[in-house]
Structure formats: structure tokens, C-alpha cells
Amino acid sequence: MQIVVPYSTDDPKSRLSSILTRDEREEFSRAMCLDVCETIERSGHQPVILSNGQVDTEYDSVIDQRPLTKAVNAHLQSAGLPLGIVMADLCLITVESIERLVATDGEVVLAPGRGGGSNAFVLRVEDFQVDYHGASYLDHRSIARSLDVSLRLVDSYRLGTDIDEPDDLVEVLIHGTGQAKQYLESIGFAIDETEGRVVASR
């Protein structure tokens, strides 16, 4: 199955700007995207990076400068069904979590994430379009209901954990296995348990 990986090259991971420089955010977001693509490939599927700017990569990529929702829906029209959608910052995913996503029946399969996000999809019907604004998980449930389309959920911590905020970095150090974890370690981040809570610090 083709699995599209939406990836922003435009001021990436801005909510990490309190602890990472602009250059670091660019390198870290690229490392996460490559981890995601590599895991998709190892699971036997075809990653396609859908980006709003040039990406230096050997993976297939498509550039579309429109906002995320419009770009994904346009790609959905051109790529055909079934189509997977896995966000580029889901760097904790494993082959097993991709297999569970793809093996789940349903015209629309959705793995929700923190804050009502819609972290990963498999779409098997025309008509369903994505809308990533706000608590999109709730909106996508409503859209599926209004279209009378079967929606199945995938309950996965790894698919549900997108890396957006400083508190999320420790998840990469704990559960990551790829380039994103290596990159954080290379710039000095480590697991810090000194303040009672477990966080990433350098």
C-alpha cells in the first residue's frame, strides 16, 4: 500500500523552539521523517513524502505548497485507494504498529493521537476527505458518520505519540530506535529523572 507521509519543511516543529535552534529543529524533523519512511518500507509498504518544500531524500516525494488538509486531499485524488497517511513526526512507530494499522478492517481506519489529533489513517473509500484543523479526531468521526462510512480505530501508543512539544522528546529517548533518537543524543539530550518527572534535558 502507498503510505503518504505529510512533512513540513517550513519552520518545522516550531513548538520545540524553546529548546532546539532552528537548525536543530530542521535536522530533528528530517530525522523523524526518515525514521517513519524507513519503518513503512520495512513493513512492506511504499512511503511517499508529501512536503511543502524540497526534501533531499531517496524516498519518493511530492511537493505541494498548499496547506496540509488541501495537499493531503489533493494527493488522495491522484494516488487512488487504498491509501495510508502517517504523519512524519511519528518516529516511535514500529513495523508491528504499521502492520496493525494496515491489517485493521474498515473503510476508514484511524489511529488517534494526543490532543485529538488524527495521527494515522488507512482510507479505502472515495468521498472521505481529511480535515486536520483542531481536534480532528472528533471531526473525522463526525465526517465518517455523516457519510455512513465504517470507521475503525487503532489503539496504539506508538501511533498516538506525535512529537511536538518539549515534554515529548523524552518519549523519543525512551522508545525510539532510529535516527531521531540518535540525533537528540548527538546534541546532548538524555533522560533526566532528577525533578520527580521524567524529561529530556541537556
Next chain:
Amino acid sequence: MQIVVPYSTDDPKSRLSSILTRDEREEFSRAMCLDVCETIERSGHQPVILSNGQVDTEYDSVIDQRPLTKAVNAHLQSAGLPLGIVMADLCLITVESIERLVATDGEVVLAPGRGGGSNAFVLRVEDFQVDYHGASYLDHRSIARSLDVSLRLVDSYRLGTDIDEPDDLVEVLIHGTGQAKQYLESIGFAIDETEGRVVASR
């Protein structure tokens, strides 16, 4: 299977004190605990609340005033195997997530949570003891390895989401179905998408 539900009655959910009063934290933590017990019961298993203080409930309960790790390990000795352990603030759990936890083979089955937490266990071997300090998920992996015990992980967003911090409350409003969600709504909390991020506010 008996599933023990560790529950603190002593200044519960202190990390929510910036947005909930002491009384509200007590009522909310109790509502979460009852949701967890009800879900365990609906999944065909036997919840036992392990608490450091009196709990007014119809569920079986055991009082042990020692710290969490000691109390759980003592209960493990007396209750026998197999034993499940599900934290009292995992109020997003469903019958399906409990069924996945219990159906997973392994001498030790563990569902990790945010910040390296060890949110839920099934234990099927003597010798293994819990240690909830710090990034306990990593410690429990090491303990299992040193004992040459098979450790299997359960990848579940619902089991992985414990409710500790203000940012976690929106997860209850989005994914909850029980008393904890009702309680938050009854004291005025709603999903708030106005600031770009999705949070619970009142």
C-alpha cells in the same frame, strides 16, 4: 484474573492543583478509579482497589499505607499469580484494551505510558517485583532481562495515557466515556480549540 488497581487517597493528583481544588482532585481521582474498576469488571475480571486510605466503594479493596512499590509487591505475594496491575488513573481504558492486555502471552506483560511509566501489567511469574520509581518502564525491562523472564509489551494509547497533568484532561473529554468525563463536564470543563492547541478549559 484479579486485577489490582493502586489508588492514592493522599493528596491525590497533586500535579492538577493549578486547575482543580483539593476537593475536585479527590472527586476526580475517585471517578477515574471507579471507571477503571467498572471497565475491568465488564471485561470479566476482578478489580481489587489497593489504597493507602479508606475508599467508600462496593469493589473489593485492600488498605496498605506503605509507598506504592512496597504495597504492590506485598499484594503480589499475598494475591498469587497471575495478577494484573492497572493504575487507577487510566480512565480511558476500554474492555478491548483490558482484553488485549490479558490476552498477551509473556511471563511479564507491560503497557508503557507517558514519561516511561509502567501503566499496566500482567504478571505470571514469581520473583518479578515492581519498582515504580522514575522511568520505571526502562527499569522493568532491565529487571525482566536480569531475571531471564519473557517480557511482552502492549502498544495501547488507552493504557498508555495516565491522567496526571492539566494537558491530560482534554484526553478524558475526547476519549472518556464514564464518570471521570462526566465529572469534568459537571464542573465546567470543555474542549477548547481557541489557542491553536486543543486543551481542556473552563
